Amino acid sequence: MANHEAPRVIETTFPVRYAETDAMQVVHHATYLVYFEEGRSHYMRELGKDYAELEAAGFRLPVTEVSVRYAGSLQYGQRVRVLTWVKENKSRQLTFAYQVLRHDDEECVLVSGFTRHVWTDDLGKVTRAPEAWHTLFGVKT
Amino acid sequence: MANHEAPRVIETTFPVRYAETDAMQVVHHATYLVYFEEGRSHYMRELGKDYAELEAAGFRLPVTEVSVRYAGSLQYGQRVRVLTWVKENKSRQLTFAYQVLRHDDEECVLVSGFTRHVWTDDLGKVTRAPEAWHTLFGVKT
Amino acid sequence: MANHEAPRVIETTFPVRYAETDAMQVVHHATYLVYFEEGRSHYMRELGKDYAELEAAGFRLPVTEVSVRYAGSLQYGQRVRVLTWVKENKSRQLTFAYQVLRHDDEECVLVSGFTRHVWTDDLGKVTRAPEAWHTLFGVKT
Amino acid sequence: MANHEAPRVIETTFPVRYAETDAMQVVHHATYLVYFEEGRSHYMRELGKDYAELEAAGFRLPVTEVSVRYAGSLQYGQRVRVLTWVKENKSRQLTFAYQVLRHDDEECVLVSGFTRHVWTDDLGKVTRAPEAWHTLFGVKT
Numbered sequence: 323m324a325n326h327e328a329p330r331v332i333e334t335t336f337p338v339r340y341a342e343t344d345a346m347q348v349v350h351h352a353t354y355l356v357y358f359e360e361g362r363s364h365y366m367r368e369l370g371k372d373y374a375e376l377e378a379a380g381f382r383l384p385v386t387e388v389s390v391r392y393a394g395s396l397q398y399g400q401r402v403r404v405l406t407w408v409k410e411n412k413s414r415q416l417t418f419a420y421q422v423l424r425h426d427d428e429e430c431v432l433v434s435g436f437t438r439h440v441w442t443d444d445l446g447k448v449t450r451a452p453e454a455w456h457t458l459f460g461v462k463t
Numbered sequence: 464m465a466n467h468e469a470p471r472v473i474e475t476t477f478p479v480r481y482a483e484t485d486a487m488q489v490v491h492h493a494t495y496l497v498y499f500e501e502g503r504s505h506y507m508r509e510l511g512k513d514y515a516e517l518e519a520a521g522f523r524l525p526v527t528e529v530s531v532r533y534a535g536s537l538q539y540g541q542r543v544r545v546l547t548w549v550k551e552n553k554s555r556q557l558t559f560a561y562q563v564l565r566h567d568d569e570e571c572v573l574v575s576g577f578t579r580h581v582w583t584d585d586l587g588k589v590t591r592a593p594e595a596w597h598t599l600f601g602v603k604t
Numbered sequence: 605m606a607n608h609e610a611p612r613v614i615e616t617t618f619p620v621r622y623a624e625t626d627a628m629q630v631v632h633h634a635t636y637l638v639y640f641e642e643g644r645s646h647y648m649r650e651l652g653k654d655y656a657e658l659e660a661a662g663f664r665l666p667v668t669e670v671s672v673r674y675a676g677s678l679q680y681g682q683r684v685r686v687l688t689w690v691k692e693n694k695s696r697q698l699t700f701a702y703q704v705l706r707h708d709d710e711e712c713v714l715v716s717g718f719t720r721h722v723w724t725d726d727l728g729k730v731t732r733a734p735e736a737w738h739t740l741f742g743v744k745t
Numbered sequence: 746m747a748n749h750e751a752p753r754v755i756e757t758t759f760p761v762r763y764a765e766t767d768a769m770q771v772v773h774h775a776t777y778l779v780y781f782e783e784g785r786s787h788y789m790r791e792l793g794k795d796y797a798e799l800e801a802a803g804f805r806l807p808v809t810e811v812s813v814r815y816a817g818s819l820q821y822g823q824r825v826r827v828l829t830w831v832k833e834n835k836s837r838q839l840t841f842a843y844q845v846l847r848h849d850d851e852e853c854v855l856v857s858g859f860t861r862h863v864w865t866d867d868l869g870k871v872t873r874a875p876e877a878w879h880t881l882f883g884v885k886t
Binding site for chain 1: 486487492493494496497500518523525526527528529530531532533534536
């Protein structure tokens with residue numbers, strides 16, 4: 323049975339870096355995958371865990387799929403706000419969803435998307451999520 | 464009526480750069496969006512045009528959506544092969560599709576995806592594709 | 605006459621991003637130029653100014669020279685600490701110096717360097733520093 | 746005794762990528778370290794070797810120092826030309842020098858610099874260059 327609780331949403335903010343902009347004078351579209359990655363890194367830190375710890379324990383969470391929609395853009399001088407939550411938490415697969423906003427604009431979602439990951443061991447073989455982590459990511463689907 | 468001809472597929476190849484790898488010792492997943500971008504840049508150059516020329520003429524093709532699936536990975540020391548084609552060519556919207564392979568492995572598509580773009584003027588206002596470019600991109604849908 | 609006061613040192617910290625690592629499993633050496641850039645961006649913000657504001661006023665500070673020495677490395681899971689100060693503040697030229705440390709290790713400077721900049725207008729013509737900014741950067745040499 | 750032969754200069758060319766530009770509408774200054782890296786990767790490939798091969802043999806060549814001077818800039822739509830040569834070839838240390846030009850402008854060196862490397866084993870311990878590679882890099886100083 324599905325768990326209908328709202329997922330825990332974790333926020334992280336940081337400034338746009340000049341190197342992240344392109345000749346259109348906005349943040350380059352590939353950079354948002356790095357923002358998403360920083361969003362889920364922060365998500366794990368907020369849960370008291372760390373992806374580095376996961377790697378040390380012999381697990382990996384490689385990305386198998388990404389999807390991003392761009393409705394607006396960010397510029398140098400602005401502050402990024404990334405909202406991250408677990409969208410789907412299966413035994414062998416984990417999906418994070420993201421919204422990127424400008425820090426001083428609560429309303430307008432500029433970029434949104436998801437990244438899907440598969441649990442593997444350190445040789446790349448698909449495996450079940452370690453129990454503690456699976457529980458940590460909470461949402462059941 | 465739809466044009467049922469097979470789309471023109473353009474190939475570009477280049478070596479994996481060390482800076483593109485990450486601590487998993489493979490090309491970082493965000494890098495493939497840069498490979499896609501290089502694929503469509505090369506596509507336009509092969510058609511005798513250039514995106515820089517398009518910008519000089521007051522047009523932009525910002526990315527509005529991307530989707531990527533990762534089935535395998537590339538490592539430093541290997542050569543990237545990107546296949547690019549126009550998937551959808553509407554009056555205000557253009558979609559490119561991509562396959563990324565290892566240069567010496569004809570069979571195995573490692574990463575695939577698409578990028579959707581909207582035609583705008585240099586102030587970001589949505590506009591119709593310039594006729595010459597629209598014709599150039601060929602496929603009608 | 606030279607101003608012999610110690611320069612103001614501004615600190616900024618942020619986590620290593622996974623995308624910044626390379627196949628040697630440490631932060632890629634080019635990334636430190638981005639850390640330096642973030643260091644001087646933060647330096648300006650701490651002074652109540654912003655490089656974006658400078659650009660809006662028609663000035664640019666392009667990099668004319670960089671020098672970096674690498675004595676150690678950072679890994680994913682660690683936190684970066686960048687110390688930034690003005691090393692030289694001439695009428696047409698500005699030099700920032702940097703030290704990069706691991707956040708939990710006060711002693712060990714991993715990477716150090718400087719970036720030299722020239723003041724230009726928005727067409728790239730070398731110009732004198734705007735007076736308010738020149739004063740702000742303080743150190744005279 | 747010093748070897749006074751002119752060093753072997755290897756050229757590599759590739760297009761500027763859009764992602765490499767920044768809001769100043771030129772290639773971001775940190776990108777040139779990636780161009781240098783691609784220059785020395787190509788240098789090794791031209792000598793019939795490969796840095797990946799070196800890594801497989803248990804050696805590393807981490808960067809210990811870089812220096813770059815910027816006299817001009819590159820834009821999207823232009824083609825990069827990197828000239829690479831060995832500047833210094835010591836038993837434990839190797840220095841490459843670089844010049845970056847626009848492909849269609851033979852005269853004007855836009856960016857120049859060097860990267861210094863130390864020979865280490867795969868645990869990071871400084872070691873002597875493997876004999877075959879040391880001979881390959883030729884120049885004695």
